[in-house]
Amino acid sequence: MSSSQFVVSLARVRPRRVSAMARRPRTGLRSGSPKVHALSLKRSLSVVVYTTWRVHSRGVAAEPTYLELADGLAASLGNAGERVVSENELAERHGVSRPTARAALQELERRFLVRRIRGAGTFVSRRIDYVISHDTAPSASATLRLAGAEPDVELMSARTMGAAADVALHLDIERATPVVHLQRRIRIDGIVTSWTSAYLLACAVPGIASQMRCHTSLFQVLREQYGIESQRRWSRASLELPTDTVIQTLELEGRPPTWLVEGVNHDRADRRRAIEFTRSWMRADVVNVVFEMGHPPEVVR
The missing domain is CATH 3.40.1410.10 (Chorismate lyase-like)
Structure with a gap:
């Protein structure tokens, strides 16, 4: 397995001997809220955890790393001065998160392949x-x-x-x-x-x-x-x-x-x-x- 993602669900929580500290209301949490916030669960709560794995296997495509995404973009850049897709466009087109898209564009900038101009966008550079x-x-x-x-x-x-x-x-x-x-x-x-x-x-x-x-x-x-x-x-x-x-x-x-x-x-x-x-x-x-x-x-x- 080369990549994984953990998804934790707290929807099914069965209380056992909950301490007085755990019963005490906390700032920002209302009674009945599905969000549980405690310093230590210890044995106070029995939590059902669901884990979703994204692996490189037949039929399942893993999300590309920002370096893989940057390599693909570098191979497809146009002429100097042409506009490069934005972070949002890149994330939607390749099905990646916005932080991954941002890291890919920053990597291209570190390679001096693109130039990011505040308020204008990202453009192919000429070195x-x-x-x-x-x-x-x-x-x-x-x-x-x-x-x-x-x-x-x-x-x-x-x-x-x-x-x-x-x-x-x-x-x-x-x-x-x-x-x-x-x-x-x-x-x-x-x-x-x-x-x-x-x-x-x-x-x-x-x-x-x-x-x-x-x-x-x-x-x-x-x-x-x-x-x-x-x-x-x-x-x-x-x-x-x-x-x-x-x-x-x-x-x-x-x-x-x-x-x-x-x-x-x-x-x-x-x-x-x-x-x-x-x-x-x-x-x-x-x-x-x-x-x-x-x-x-x-x-x-």
Whole structure:
């Protein structure tokens, strides 16, 4: 037997030596009520118990577990953006309880196969591989386009400031050295996907704030306007719990683990000097960060 359900009936109850405590009326129970509520039955009551077993046997189908239900749904999901059945529809269609239907949808969400939007419903999601390697340009827009997405870049702010301690450490400069701080947000399919803070040496990119108001790709602006060919010097990625600011900026539900991607870039022509330090928060349900090192083996035919 792989699954079972116990059904207890208290309809036939024959009283024996019922103690004074058992005879005492309890709050919420009226005399003659079929519901019996006591701390311990001991030998005071003789209870007839009926048990119904649901087993995997010929002619009897057991209720599927939420994992079995999630596996079946995963195999039948449509295109990205399509609406998925609700908990009630799922429960009625497969003859399961609503908690089982809810657990199945939550499992699909944990697998990043669907996205649940409060007040709108559940929808098939599209997850994009964001590949970081030494051979690819450090350009978020180009990386997303290579993966088949069309990023919509929004410049949130651009200002010159003194480098904080962590920024100075990564750029190998003195603290309070002037840097340009650019904040950008990228949407894919209308969903806020990433929020990036980029810090650049102000002396190397004069007037870049005005340039970024007319262009969407920082990588292209550096190459075309300043002759800087950015190349990765150092990168790291980790799944972190987002701060309240990140939750608000990425328009997240709850506090799900979110990719934190950091990197330092230098000019290909002058590798001794770091040009840019970036810190990006990316939604894990939209982006799958992939690190590639070396060269993949050739396909043997």
